[in-house]
Amino acid sequence: MVSTMQTIFSLHKKGKNKYTVPQFGEKSFDPIPEHLCRSKLDLVDVSEVDVVRHYRKLSSLNFGVDNGMYPLGSCTMKYNPKINDAVASLVQFTGQHPATIEELSQGALQIMYELSQMLCAITGMKRFTLMPAAGAHGELTGVMIIKKYFEIKGERRNVILIPDSAHGTNPASVAMCGFTVKEIPSNSDGDVDIDALRAAMDENVAAMMLTCPNTLGLFDRNIITIAEILHTHGALFYCDGANLNAIVGKVRPADLGFDIMHVNLHKTFSTPHGGGGPGSGPIGVVETLSPFMPVPVIEKKDAQYYLEYNRPQSIGRVHSFYGNFLIMLRAYTYIRMLGASGLKQVAEHAVVNANYLRVKLQTHFNLPYKRICMHEFVINDEGMPGGITTNEIAKRLLDYGFHAPTVYFPLIVHGAIMVEPTETEHKETLDAFVDAMVAIKNEAHTNPEVLKAAPLTTPVRKVDAVLAARKPVLQWEE
Ligand SMILES: *Cc1c(COP(=O)(O)O)cnc(C)c1O
Numbered sequence: 001m002v003s004t005m006q007t008i009f010s011l012h013k014k015g016k017n018k019y020t021v022p023q024f025g026e027k028s029f030d031p032i033p034e035h036l037c038r039s040k041l042d043l044v045d046v047s048e049v050d051v052v053r054h055y056r057k058l059s060s061l062n063f064g065v066d067n068g069m070y071p072l073g074s075c076t077m078k079y080n081p082k083i084n085d086a087v088a089s090l091v092q093f094t095g096q097h098p099a100t101i102e103e104l105s106q107g108a109l110q111i112m113y114e115l116s117q118m119l120c121a122i123t124g125m126k127r128f129t130l131m132p133a134a135g136a137h138g139e140l141t142g143v144m145i146i147k148k149y150f151e152i153k154g155e156r157r158n159v160i161l162i163p164d165s166a167h168g169t170n171p172a173s174v175a176m177c178g179f180t181v182k183e184i185p186s187n188s189d190g191d192v193d194i195d196a197l198r199a200a201m202d203e204n205v206a207a208m209m210l211t212c213p214n215t216l217g218l219f220d221r222n223i224i225t226i227a228e229i230l231h232t233h234g235a236l237f238y239c240d241g242a243n244l245n246a247i248v249g250k251v252r253p254a255d256l257g258f259d260i261m262h263v264n265l266h267k268t269f270s271t272p273h274g275g276g277g278p279g280s281g282p283i284g285v286v287e288t289l290s291p292f293m294p295v296p297v298i299e300k301k302d303a304q305y306y307l308e309y310n311r312p313q314s315i316g317r318v319h320s321f322y323g324n325f326l327i328m329l330r331a332y333t334y335i336r337m338l339g340a341s342g343l344k345q346v347a348e349h350a351v352v353n354a355n356y357l358r359v360k361l362q363t364h365f366n367l368p369y370k371r372i373c374m375h376e377f378v379i380n381d382e383g384m385p386g387g388i389t390t391n392e393i394a395k396r397l398l399d400y401g402f403h404a405p406t407v408y409f410p411l412i413v414h415g416a417i418m419v420e421p422t423e424t425e426h427k428e429t430l431d432a433f434v435d436a437m438v439a440i441k442n443e444a445h446t447n448p449e450v451l452k453a454a455p456l457t458t459p460v461r462k463v464d465a466v467l468a469a470r471k472p473v474l475q476w477e478e
Contacts (some may be wrong), residue, residue, distance in 0.1 A: 007476050008054050012044040061459045062405050065272065069429050071357075073376045074167065074215055076245050076267035077274075083337065084270055084330035093329060098321040102306050102398070109305035113180050113298045114323060115332045120264075122343070123241070123261060123336075125255030125284030129293050131323040134243045138262030139173035139209075139282030141294060144315045145260060145285065146207050146236055147177055148292040152313060157206035157235070165215045165410045170240060171189045179206065186412060190369040192226055201233045201401055211240040212253060215410040216369055217354065217376035217418070219246070227257025236260060236289075242269040242281075245422065246351050246374035249344035260285045264351025269331035280327040294318045317405070349423035350375045352432060360434045364441055368413050376420035378413050386448040392414040393440055395462060396454035400436035446466035 046054075064070070070077035091254070096108060116128040139164070150157050160174045163184045180411075182200055187193045192210070208230055213219045215320035232238045239253045240259035247253075247427050253261050265280040266273040269467035273279055285293065294315045296307035307322075338346065341426045351374055358377040360366065366382040381390040396419070406418040419431060443451055455461060 002063045004102075006054075008044055008046065008051075009476075011046045011050045011054065015044050015199050016045045016047050016050070018047065027459055031105045042369045063398065063458075064274075065403075068401050068403065069421065070403040071405045071419045071421050071433065073378070073420040074243055074409070075406065076243050076264075076375070076401070076422055078245075078270060078422035079424035080270045080330070081337065083335065084333045085272075085335045088329040093326070100327070106305055108325065109298055109307075111332050112325075112328060113216060113300055113305055115328055115335070116298065118332075118335050119263065119284055122244075122248060122252070123263065123284050125173055125261065126282045126287045127245075127290040127293060127297075128282050130280065130282045130295065130328055131294050131317075131319045132262065132281040132283060133319055133324050134266075134279040135240075135262060135264045135281040136173060137302040137318070138256050138264075138283050139240070140176055141281075141283050141315070142174050142175040142238055142260050142262055143207075144318075145178065146238070146285070147179070149236070149289055149315065149388055150206055150313050152292075155234070157204050158240075159204045160206055161197070161200055161208040163210060163214070164412050165190070165383075166209065167213055167215060167240065167242070171213070174209065184208070186214075186411070189221075189371065190214065190218045190386075191220045191222055194222055194225060194229075197226060197229055201229060201235070203233070205230075205233060205235045205463075207236040207238050207261050209238040209240055210260070211242070212243050212256070212319055213243070213246050213374035215418070216413070217246075217373040217420070218369060218371060219374050223256050231257065242267055242302040242374060243420075245420075246347055248355075249340060250349050255285060260289055265327050270332045270334040271327050278324055278462075280324045280331070282323075291466060296322070317354045340468050344421050347375075348364045350421075353421040353423060353425060354419070356427070357419055357430055357434065360421070360430075361437060364438050365417070375422070376418055378410065378416050378418045380413055380417055380467055381415040385444040385452075388444040388448060388451050389467075390417050391419065392454065393437075396440050396443070397436060398455040398456045401438070402433055402436055429433030 018168050065077050065079055070449050094109065102109065110129055117129060119128045120126065132141045147190055153421045153443065158180055159182050160179045160180050161184050162170050163186055165186050174181050184200060185193045185196050208226065210220065210226065211225065227237050237257055241253060241260035241261045242264040260283065262281045262283050265271060265282065291313040292315055293310065295311050298310045300304055300310045335343065353375055354375050358373055361379055365379040367379050369378065381388065381393065390407050394407045397404050399462055409414055409418060410416060415420065440451065453462065454478065
């Protein structure tokens with residue numbers, strides 16, 4: 001399959017590993033006594049240089065944001081400044097055991113405390129917990145908080161409203177927490193259908209979960225009205241703020257009427273991610289919801305930081321220790337490096353880059369929602385020559401040196417291609433992406449067979465997607 005690669009096993013040759021430990025004075029080291037060896041591992045015999053070259057080659061097989069533009073919509077695959085990794089690699093942090101007593105963890109506690117405060121300043125929320133390990137985990141924590149809020153109020157509300165454009169994790173988190181999902185349609189502009197929302201409101205509705213900006217990359221123009229409708233009925237307004245890139249430093253979700261939200265540190269606040277981790281999905285809440293936050297919370301008294309567990313209304317613990325600390329360090333460094341004005345520029349450049357691409361591409365590709373976008377926009381394969389589909393466009397982009405955009409999401413756009421360039425790409429790179437997309441469209445006319453066979457230049461060529469999902473081959477067999 002990976003024709004350009006040998007496995008480490010094929011490099012094996014008995015006696016190749018000549019690694020020796022020098023003698024210490026007169027004494028030579030005994031081999032490990034037989035009774036301490038738990039099992040005989042079937043390890044390969046290779047030299048150090050074989051190992052280094054093997055893993056160096058492996059590391060170049062995947063496409064990453066350090067290889068090229070990665071316009072994966074709704075994932076905010078921005079370039080992550082290396083200083084964030086440098087800070088997260090400091091042995092003062094990596095060497096600290098998470099069970100270290102508070103007196104000896106003041107630095108780590110201070111960073112978490114200050115990061116929470118920064119997130120409060122950015123979002124307008126009163127309090128943040130950094131415990132959830134990902135966006136979806138944050139959602140679940142948030143929904144647990146919503147549940148607890150109504151439980152303590154003595155209200156039985158079992159419905160949460162979610163627009164049809166939502167990320168799949170939203171209904172999943174809601175269902176996991178025992179609520180019923182009610183879907184609210186979008187109108188032809190891509191905003192929430194206000195009449196449908198009004199019709200859905202009753203005393204069973206606990207909350208609405210809205211992605212802001214939504215997954216079409218649009219800012220819902222009725223957001224204040226939506227907040228009013230929910231609050232009039234005693235319901236809460238949850239913001240899926242996984243992608244805050246378009247509004248960070250520009251508008252605070254709490255000012256729009258949101259009561260609770262999660263943000264993905266591994267999207268907006270810079271952490272290399274993909275393949276399911278690592279991540280951090282902090283939850284922020286307004287004052288009324290703060291008693292329900294998970295324990296422990298980090299408090300500060302007389303210049304000392306400490307962990308507070310005595311919170312009788314808390315939903316409890318949602319993660320071992322305090323969450324994914326190294327991700328927090330990257331976000332902390334990122335925010336401190338940019339400052340308030342830098343963060344504002346992130347949003348401005350992200351939005352300008354997305355709109356630049358949108359305008360350039362809309363003359364060649366169908367744009368279902370013809371509006372100014374935020375950090376991303378959605379085109380599709382409608383009208384592509386030769387029956388070429390989104391999947392084929394996406395695969396071919398790899399041959400041009402670009403990762404594919406997000407495809408077939410959101411579900412409300414047929415054959416969706418969701419493009420998010422982020423703020424970290426130059427105009428030259430954006431232009432090259434447009435050229436690649438236009439070249440692919442021309443190939444659809446002139447050479448559709450190439451598109452059907454693509455990608456042609458990657459270590460692994462086109463795979464049978466259904467077979468790969470149903471019967472994944474996870475083990476190398478000669
Ligand atoms: C990425 C994303 C999520 C989920 O975040 P994970 O960290 O992958 O669990 C939720 N909602 C939206 C809108 C997202 O883009």
